[in-house]
Amino acid sequence: MSPAGLGRFLARRLGIGAVLVVGITLIAFILTHLVPADPATANLGQSALGDPAIVKAFYHEYGLDKPVPQQYVIYLWKLLHGNLGMSEQSHRAVATDLGQYVPATMELALFAIVISVIVGVGLGVLAAVRRGHPVDGGLRVFSLLGVSMPTFWVALFVFYLFFFRLGWLPSGGRLSPGLVAPARVTGLYTVDALLNGQWPLFVNALRHLVMPGAVLGIFTVGTVLRFTRASVLEVINNDYVRAARAKGLSEWTVIRRHVMRPALLPIATVASLAFGSLLSGTVLVENIFSWPGIGEYAYLSAINLDLPAIMGVSIVVAIIYILINLLVDLLYSVLDPRIELR
């Protein structure tokens, strides 16, 4: 693929992405206004609600007294200028809130997806190579458990075991109390701590990541394991794998170079889908482990009918999805030279 071709592809896809984001704001906007509830009820106190003047002022403050189509146009206009509006519950700019919470969630989600894809692919290959062997059977049970155990139950279990019983891991939060977050570069504490050379801080942040990351990732491990096993088994009987063996290559080389390359194609798709479900899983996991992320923020804004915040979260999640899909398509063309980016 020529650089110019790649440039055209990226421009096209990012253009489509922008249209998609606008479409998603429309859907989110309609959905939030369809909900038969009153933001004033959710955000104002009992006595304030009794005073029509205060309720009116509230409506005026957030632009809710205008017709809905006009509200949407105003919202889009502000969005174009990077203004996501004010949150009705935190009374801060939604952009500020997102800037604080999104990196926390990204750190957790990226940690979970990277670890679970590595573990899932590794175990999946092992199961495929040892198919029919007890190892294979054990791994299949494990993957079944991984995909069928409810997240809240796993969360409570590991919480009980590793925090309460064994005391190996901290109970929640991103850092131990009293520690100061590293100077912000990416907003991911582990990465920033490393960039600043603060080794003990890195270890502390990593220890806080382990439990929520594992709970969040266990479903993905199970899914990736099963798809990897199936994908490897499909590839391993191909003529070209036999041809590689006939060339006298070591089994490791055959698996690594000749089997994994084509087997990774479907796994990339599964992993990208898993990342989506993993993001929705953050709502629960962040709640349990007091992780100050976007999942927790989305939950609070939803129950409080904080419209600007809900819109902001929707846009962020949409952008993440669009970027992940773009990344997978790029990965496909890297893995398979026959695929042309268009």
Next chain:
Amino acid sequence: MSANGRPETGPATVARPRAADSRPTGPDNRRTSTGSVLEVENLSVALRTSHGIRRAVDGISFSIGAGEILGIAGESGSGKTLTALSLLGLLPLGARTSGSVRFEGRELLGLKRRQLREVRGKQVGLVSQDPATSLHPLLRIDVQMTEHVRAHLGFSKDKARQRAIEMLTAVRIPDPETALFAHPHQFSGGMRQRIAIAMALACEPRLLIADEPTTSLDVTVQAGILRLLDRLRRERGVSVMIITHDLGVLSSISDRICILYGGRVAEYGVTPAVLGTPRHPYTEGLMRSLPGASAAGAAMVPIQGAPPSLDSMPGGCAFHPRCEWARESCRTTVPALRSLDDGRQLACDVDPLPARPAQVSPVGRS
């Protein structure tokens, strides 16, 4: 029986000098002067099927001399591909082999995986049926052409690449330097098979096993691949074992030919003799079913019925249900493989075959 056979050996003995003329280095001479590269004795392959364990290859023996081309022919299910795979230990899981496979005097059956890897690719090259599936679709040609050279011969990246260019030139790939940086889907079927052959030859093995190397290719391309194999064995002295169901392919280039049926050897001998005057009803049937091989004007006649499956192997001679000359004894007794006067081996008790009105014309090297 042999007394009856005398008149029939007439044409065969006539055919032999002709063969010797056209081939200055006759296969038999070559064998005695340089010895065999590969000697297969009493090779059996048992597979586990849903009905139990079945012998797909049942005690076959053959040998290949240095620089010789041996053709192994038979319909699908005759055990020819399993034979080839068993030589390199590439059989599917659960398959069991017995007998003996000696490559340059070294027993291959029962070798440890590490030792087997030393033979694979380095001393014996394998070319598979369909280059569209046997070349890795996602790996560049240079990776596929050099990885085993580097592993077996310890070549540096540059040296291995030089070897790859040399091999691609030998199989007449135009512009080999550029070809190295391409992927398989950028080549035509014939070019891919040439690349596959170059790949199999890259470590300069002594034996090349070609499993139906021309089956998936156009007829015109087929001829090119066959000429290539013939030239490679002359120039490089590599022995070739060609597995095919197409006797037309073998008639033009193989020195000797081994016809398999139901996992056993039906007929085995010098190509012009076996194809010119077939003595086994199956060989004769294969020749008659070959377009253009029969006498001018004679219609091509297919063999009736279908080859037996592993689970329904007939008793006695496996071919008897399809054989028009089958006798009562053929149903009960497996015919022994015996040597005839012209050096061929034959497993048929109906000998000589009754004459036909429209005789099969001898097919030799053209």
